[in-house]
Amino acid sequence: MADAKKDADRNPKDDIQAAHSDLITFLYEPKGETYDKACKALEANTGLKREQAAYGLFAVLGLYLIFGALAQFVCNLIGFAYPAYASVKAIRTSSKDDDTQWLIYWTVFAFFSIIDFFTDGILSIFPFYFVVKVLFLLYLYLPQTRGASYLYTRFIDPAITEFDKWLAKQGSAQGSASNAASLKKD
Secondary structure (H helix, E strand, O other): OHHHHHHOOOOHHHHHHHHHHHHHHHHHOOOOHHHHHHHHHHHHHHOOOHHHHHHHHHHHHHHHHHHOOOHHHHHHHHHHHHHHHHHHHHHHOOOOHHHHHHHHHHHHHHHHHOHHHHHHHHHHHOOOHHHHHHHHHHHHHOOOOOHHHHHHHHHHHHHHHHHHHHHHHHHHHHHHHHHHHHHHHO
């Protein structure tokens, strides 16, 4: 939970820079002969650096999320596929820190998914909904941003704490009424 508190003080600009740096590292680290040949061929044939090609693919994906027939499916796949894979891997480890990270992600995801009930109405007003949703989901689960921890610490945990207090108050009020009713019978 200490990491979640620290995440609440993070600067989004630094997070974006960290994500960009990690993308560069990921694109240029060796991944085998086939990957290296394919990347070198792409660079030679297009004159684009790997990161430029990646950002171009992100732009195409963004356009598809606005105009594509399966935009909702692609968006949900991005929100489910990697987090589910990472969650299973986290469960298999003996460390509980990664379990907590993914449990927090799924908790925030569940709260956010309530909004999806209104997707048709939102799309009629805001056609970029799926682009924003994908960016939001990436913000939630990328290790550079740890957005789920931030939102959990800042909003969900305090809301649940208040709800627990309210439930306890309702329970004690109900218990008092029940005790008063049983005293009247005697």
